[in-house]
Structures are given as C-alpha cells and as structure tokens.
Amino acid sequence: MNTPLLLLHGAIGASSQLKLLATALAGNYDVHLLDFPGHGGRNMPDVPFSIAHFASVVADYIRQYQLQQPVIFGYSMGGYVAMYLAKYQPSLVGKVITVGTKFHWDEDTAAKETKKLDPSVISVKVPAFASSLEQLHRPNDWQEVLHRTGQMMNEMGRDNPLKLSDYSSISVPCLLLLGDRDKMVTLEETVAVYKALPDARLGVLPGTGHAVEGVDAEVLLRML
Numbered sequence: 574m575n576t577p578l579l580l581l582h583g584a585i586g587a588s589s590q591l592k593l594l595a596t597a598l599a600g601n602y603d604v605h606l607l608d609f610p611g612h613g614g615r616n617m618p619d620v621p622f623s624i625a626h627f628a629s630v631v632a633d634y635i636r637q638y639q640l641q642q643p644v645i646f647g648y649s650m651g652g653y654v655a656m657y658l659a660k661y662q663p664s665l666v667g668k669v670i671t672v673g674t675k676f677h678w679d680e681d682t683a684a685k686e687t688k689k690l691d692p693s694v695i696s697v698k699v700p701a702f703a704s705s706l707e708q709l710h711r712p713n714d715w716q717e718v719l720h721r722t723g724q725m726m727n728e729m730g731r732d733n734p735l736k737l738s739d740y741s742s743i744s745v746p747c748l749l750l751l752g753d754r755d756k757m758v759t760l761e762e763t764v765a766v767y768k769a770l771p772d773a774r775l776g777v778l779p780g781t782g783h784a785v786e787g788v789d790a791e792v793l794l795r796m797l
Contacts, residue, residue: 574603575601575602575603576601576602576603576643576644576667577602577603577605577640577641577643577644577667578598578602578603578604578605578643578644578645578646579605579607579631579634579635579640579643579644579645579646580594580595580604580605580606580607580646580647580648580651581607581609581631581645581646581647581648581651581652581654581655582608582609582612582613582648582649582650582651582785583648583649583650583651583673583785584649584650584722584725584726585612585690585706585718585719585722586612586613586648586649586650586709586785587608587612587613587614587709587710588606588607588608588612588613589613589709590709590785590786591606591648591785592606593790594785594788594790594793597790597791597793597794598790598793598794598797601794601797602644605634605638605640605643607630607631607634609622609627609630609654610622610626610627610630611710611713611717611718611721612709612710612713612718613709613710614710614711614712614713615713616713617713617717617721621721621724621725621728622721622722622724622725623725623728623734624650624653624654624657624725624729624734624735625657625734627650627654628654628657628658628661628662631645631654631655631658632658632662632665635665636665641667642664642665642666642667643666643667644667644668644669644670644797645658645659645666645667645668645669645670646670646671646672647669647670647671647672647674648671648672648673648674648785648788649672649673649674649675649757649758649783649785650674650675651671651674652669652670652671652672652673652674653671653674653675653676653734653735655669655670655671656669656671656674656676656735656740656743656747657734657735659743659745659747660735660739660740660742660743663743663744663745666745667745668745668746668747668748669743669745669746669747669748670747670748670750670797671747671748671749671750672750672751672752672778672785672788672793673750673751673752673755673757673758673783673785674749674758674763675757675758675762676735676737676758676762676763676765676766677733677759677762677765678726678729678730678733679730679733680727680730680731681730682730683726683727683729683730683731684727684730686726686757687723687726687727690719690720690722690723690726691719692715692716692719692720695719703715706718706719737765737766737769738769740766740769740770741769741770741771743770743771744771744772745772746772746773746774747770747772747773747774748773748774748775748776748796748797749763749766749767749770749773749774749775749776750775750776750777750778750793750796751763751775751776751777751778752777752778752780752781752782752783752787752788753777753778753779753780753781754780754781754782755781755782755783756782756783757783758783760777763775776796778792778793778796779792
C-alpha cells in the first residue's frame with residue numbers, strides 16, 4: 574500500500590489548485606486533498622480563520638480517514654498549518670513537506686501582505702484574478718475569504734503562532750522547499766527554520782516563483 578500523502582493548499586486558495594500535482598504524485602502515494610473551512614466552496618466556519626483551527630481540521634481529517642502518519646505536503650499557508658500540527662500533535666504526522674511557506678510574521682509583514690488582499694483594488698486592477706477567486710470559492714463570497722484571511726494574518730503579525738524556538742521540538746522529518754524566484758518568502762527565514770529543526774532537509778526549486786501553479790511536478794517528485 575502506498576504511503577498516504579495529504580496535500581494542503583495556501584491562503585485564499587483551494588484544493589482544486591493542487592489537482593494536477595495530485596495526479597502526478599498518485600503513482601507513488603495514496604493522495605488526499607483537503608479544503609480548509611471557507612475555501613473552495615466549503616462552509617464558512619463559526620470561528621475566525623486561524624492556523625490553530627485549520628490544523629484541528631486537518632487532524633480531524635486524518636482521524637476520519639484513518640491515515641497512518643501521512644506525509645503532509647503544504648503549499649504556503651498549508652505548510653505552516655502542517656508544521657503547527659507537527660508541533661502540537663506529532664503522533665498524527667509522518668513527515669512534513671513545505672513549499673513557499675512564510676514562517677516569519679510580525680506586524681510589518683502582516684501589513685504588507687494584507688495590503689495585497691483589498692477586494693476593491695483587486696477588482697479594478699486585476700479583474701481576472703477577482704473572477705478566478707469568485708469561481709474558486711463559490712458559493713462563498715470571495716471577498717469574505719480575503720477579509721478573514723487578512724484578519725488571520727494581522728493576528729499572526731501580533732503573535733506568530735510558531736516562534737523560531739518552537740521548531741526545535743518538532744521531531745518529524747521535514748523537507749523545506751523554496752522557489753528561487755519567490756518574492757514573498759525569503760531564503761533567510763526558510764534557512765532559519767531549517768537550522769532550528771532537528772531533522773530537516775532544504776531544497777530550492779529552480780525557475781520557480783511563489784504561485785503553486787509554477788511548481789514543476791517532475792522536479793518535485795524527484796525531490797520527494
């Protein structure tokens with residue numbers, strides 16, 4: 574039986590963005606896709622978006638489908654959620670793989686990132702992106718998804734859920750991957766977490782920016 578692999582999408586994203594990657598990996602893994610609450614058409618939660626809440630949803634999924642210590646692949650925010658789960662419920666996690674995950678959060682970082690989530694600006698300047706978000710999250714209001722995500726980021730800026738010192742107690746094997754053209758996540762913050770983890774590998778994806786659609790599945794498969 575193939576090793577279970579759970580794919581987690583990024584902020585304001587959905588599992589549908591990972592389907593091509595899932596198909597490419599299906600020959601080597603028992604692949605599972607999960608939408609976080611409020612994303613991809615899944616019902617909005619009664620609580621605010623948060624890393625802790627999303628991690629609890631992942632834990633429930635692992636238990637529901639009886640996945641035995643799956644490999645958790647997290648893109649961007651999904652990688653942060655995977656790390657949080659590995660920190661607080663390590664028995665549920667086999668390995669963690671992150672791609673383009675932003676680990677460093679403070680108030681300035683949060684302000685910079687939330688500025689990119691203004692629906693009125695997106696609608697005017699990049700209407701195609703607004704349309705894709707509408708399609709991605711319907712019947713939910715895509716603007717509500719952005720608003721809640723911004724609130725979560727601001728909260729992370731005030732109190733980062735995972736401090737650098739927290740990673741030293743994450744014992745599961747981790748692989749941290751970063752695109753060499755990623756303009757959101759720095760190599761410095763990724764290396765800092767890599768050095769803090771007891772059992773970690775670090776890899777750079779050539780010719781790759783932050784968008785998950787730009788990740789070369791063949792290169793990723795070789796790294797895995």
